Amino acid sequence: MSVKDKRILLIGLNNMHTELIISQLTKNNMNEVCFKSASHLSLDNQNSKFHLTLVDYQTLKPDSQAMIFLTNPTPKMPILLFNVTNEIPIDTLLTWPQVKGFLSPTASIEHLTKSIDVILDQGLWFPRHTLELMLEHYRSHKDLNRYHAQQPAIPLLTRREKQILSLLTDGKSNMEIAEKLFVAETTVKSHVYNLYKKLDVKCRKEAIYRVTQLKQLEAV
CATH class of the missing domain: 1.10.10.10 (Winged helix-like DNA-binding domain superfamily/Winged helix DNA-binding domain)
Known part of the structure; x- marks a missing residue:
């Protein structure tokens, strides 16, 4: 994807930290960064013009619009979580199919822009530990499915x-x-x-x- 094509939707809180992120991203060759407040988020088709969504992890409350967007984003675009303060359980992460990475609150703007570039290039931006857990999860499920496939079917008896x-x-x-x-x-x-x-x-x-x-x- 070319530099001119980077259009980012940011869902977060209306505060100075968010304003700083938008300002820095704009300076770092993002063609467009649009902010939507998590507290007044409307899930409409206007989101289709963006290539990636940044979501402030601290806005993810049960039954919130941001949480609904995360579990079933429309359209299907990659999502990058930022301001992640705790380890996200693998089982939870797997229910967010469009989440392609996350960043801690201490991540630099360089890390943020780099992660956006990687994700827009079909990559992932997770810590090594998280990637290892995800790989182990997929391997264990694959092995279990292979085991069941190799077993003879249980006959139906009267x-x-x-x-x-x-x-x-x-x-x-x-x-x-x-x-x-x-x-x-x-x-x-x-x-x-x-x-x-x-x-x-x-x-x-x-x-x-x-x-x-x-x-x-x-x-x-």
Whole structure:
């Protein structure tokens, strides 16, 4: 993006600190810096002319317009948080999909302009520790998804099939199962045959092992 294309929307408090930031950004080749007060923020389509939004982290109160904008910005433009005084939990950060970086209150104007350049160039501006946590989060979820994808699907069993399977894994014979459930042994054999097909096994031993696998999968 060329220098002339940098149009920034700043959402924050109407104070001297904000005025200083706007003044410094304007001096640092930002083509346009528009301020909107967080307390009188209107979420309209006029925001579409900007390329990046700066949001004062201290204005993010529950149910505030600034918080609503952060969780569902319209249009979808990158967001840079500034004046961040505490570590943002990864779970919270992941609910703000357009947030591409954040800065502490002590960040210099050089860091601010540099972070804007990086984000407008499709980059991120997070501390190394935050990036490592985000990477670990994505890796763990990817590994879990891969694990589930590799597991055989849990078959859909009828109530009677579950009863027979439970007794079967307890070591009961077909005759014992029939006596326990007050049904004919041929009925039990028919259910066992259907169970073997659903579990994709050929014998009782394989069925017991398969049930153990499924119980482990359900516990994950």
